[in-house]
Amino acid sequence: MSPSSQLHDQHARETLRLIGPDPEDWVVARPGIDHNVLIVGGGQTGAAFAFALRRAGIGRVDVIDAAPDATRAGVWTTYARMNRLRTPKTLPGPEAGLPALSFQAWHEARHGEASYADIERIGRGQWAEYLAWYRQFLGIAVRYGTTLTLIEPTDAHFRLHLTVRSERGLETRVETARKIILGNGVVGNGRPNILPPLAGLPPSHLAHTSDAIDFAALAGKSVAVIGGAASAFDAAATALEAGARDVHLFVRRARLPAVPVSRARAYPGAYDNFPALPDALRWRQALRFRRAGSTAPADAVQRVTRFANFHLHLGAPWHEAAVVDQRVQARAADGDFEFDFVIAGTGYAVDLHARPELARIADHVLLWRDRYQPAPEERDDALGAHPYLGDALEYLEKQPGAAPFLKNIHVFNPAGFVSRGVPVGDVPCMKRDIPAVVRRISQDLFLEDLDAHEARMSADVPADFDASLYEPHVYRERDVEATE
Incomplete structure (x- = not known):
């Protein structure tokens, strides 16, 4: 490691020190639960979520990835074949607002400020190297060779059927989780088209x-x-x-x-508030992109x-x-x-029924075609197949009350495009959408065990000191008169 890289790592460690230690896990442990949150996908999304949940004090978070090892996880060293990323280099990524963890800080430490100023867009290989550093530096553990084959909802949690590749061959396991984040890439809610x-x-x-x-x-x-x-x-x-x-x-x-129409809404007002737009306007924006x-x-x-x-x-x-x-x-x-x-x-087709792990839940998920009926000239069956996601990118029920467990599955893959206005899972969505998901997960896990938290918040707290600390200085009128 070069001296400048070592200096950068020291600066990044100092940044983590200055924001304080990671909060202790405050989530109430439940019998029979293996994971508070299971993150499916160990690429840039999975690593960023693992760090964000850790900083929110949410423990028992696990990340799985079907790839056999870190070198083949995500797209950047596998089927992504571009020379440079397609997003501007200035977009915030997985650094969670901490400049020392950003690509720019990492790149400048290794190649200099002039080199960063020189590049128009980030090289794919360098982005892969940066993500590897990010994962290693933050100690993000990923269970490679692990595939989610079925999500089985129960009244209280999910039973997760996993296939695990080990030295003994393929093994099947069943683990339990309260929350799931699907950070599983472009085919995470569908199939190659x-x-x-x-x-x-x-x-x-x-x-x-x-x-x-x-x-x-x-x-x-x-x-x-x-x-x-x-x-x-x-x-x-x-x-x-x-x-x-x-x-x-x-x-x-x-x-x-040749006309990148989505660039017209690449400003903070449209970006930050897109999920709050009326359905008709979100649909028209998605349709404009499809037709262009x-x-x-x-x-x-x-x-x-x-x-x-x-x-x-x-x-x-x-x-x-x-x-x-x-x-x-x-x-x-x-x-x-x-x-x-x-x-x-x-490209890819959004088709929940094409995913074997979604077999038990696909029929219950609200799709855009169930929620919004455009005028005949604006109909688009491919867009209509996208799930209609909630404010925290969670699945919603097609029939209210029929599948309440859906609110505990958060979709962080491109199936969220119509709902969120950007390719969910790519760099442009990270600043806005990762905090939204983490806030909801935190809120849900807290409120689901509110009795325990009320007891904790109402518990006796020992005094920091007793009256002897101030008793000699308590004002008494007769004591003042006696001194006069």
Whole structure:
């Protein structure tokens, strides 16, 4: 570790000292409860929540992640393939208002102030390094190789069915929790959006951008990428950089989306108050984004256009696709083609029933289509499938009184987009939404054991001193007259 890095760590430790020690766990222990809060997902969201809950004095918090180890948790070292993050470097992240824990402080300590001033957006690799430091420095423990397979609600808590990968192989366990935070990424409330005709292709010839793709194996191959958003361009660039013979990117729109409409509401008033907007206005904002299209950053487009063997197809949805003689034969709107491999950069579909861990609760969750009926010209079935979340990003009941346990599941993944106005789980939402969830969890855990807390607050408190400390100086009129 360099001297400047050591100095930064010392400064960060001093910051933690100055804000005082972590509060003691005040939550009343309940028999048979393993976790007050289980956080599903050990990436940036899981680590930030673990720290925030610790600072709120909430103990018995556990973080699980299906990845086998820290190097493969989250997206930044796995299927995120951009060179730079897509968010401005100045946005607050997981530092919880403590500058010494911020990316800027970390980066400047290692590379200097001039280096930070030089970068327009944070490099993906550096962000991954920073998150690893954050997790290690704060001592955030994550149970890797642990997958939540089923949430089973009971009257008093959740029974959590887990699959745990160990040296002995796969084991199943059942643990209990009072609260759950779903910080489980882009597919946390759904699935990769692979539609016909791609759905008929075998895994040997098709991958989604969320898959672990062996790009080295695509060297010398002809590759098709479907989609016009950033992840499609990132996959196309990675294939070209790996030596693909040629890459054809097919976009159904006649022009690439280039207008980032959500930037119009990227100011504190709109950001802070978006969850309080009327449903109709939140819907229109989500619909405006959907219709404008998700824009790839200019540098993502430039990353592919520098290759002469990159070919862009506009207004070219695929109509047919099949494997014939080990090659994918495709019929697109602009012609017939053959490829060795296809990558679907087609995004994700919100579909609670696609998640096995939600099987017992999906039917009870209030969706936007249950709550809000837009005019026919504003209908959008994909947006309607998003859960309609409460103020603390909790699930709400479709039928009031039928599933009261839903208020104890907080959704911190992109399924919260329509309700919150940003891709929940990404950097832009952290400053606003993590405190909202932690406040609600604290309130709920406190009020659910109010009798015990009332007894604690009303308990006898020993005096700091007795009357002998001041008795000789108590004013008495006759004593004054005697001295005169």
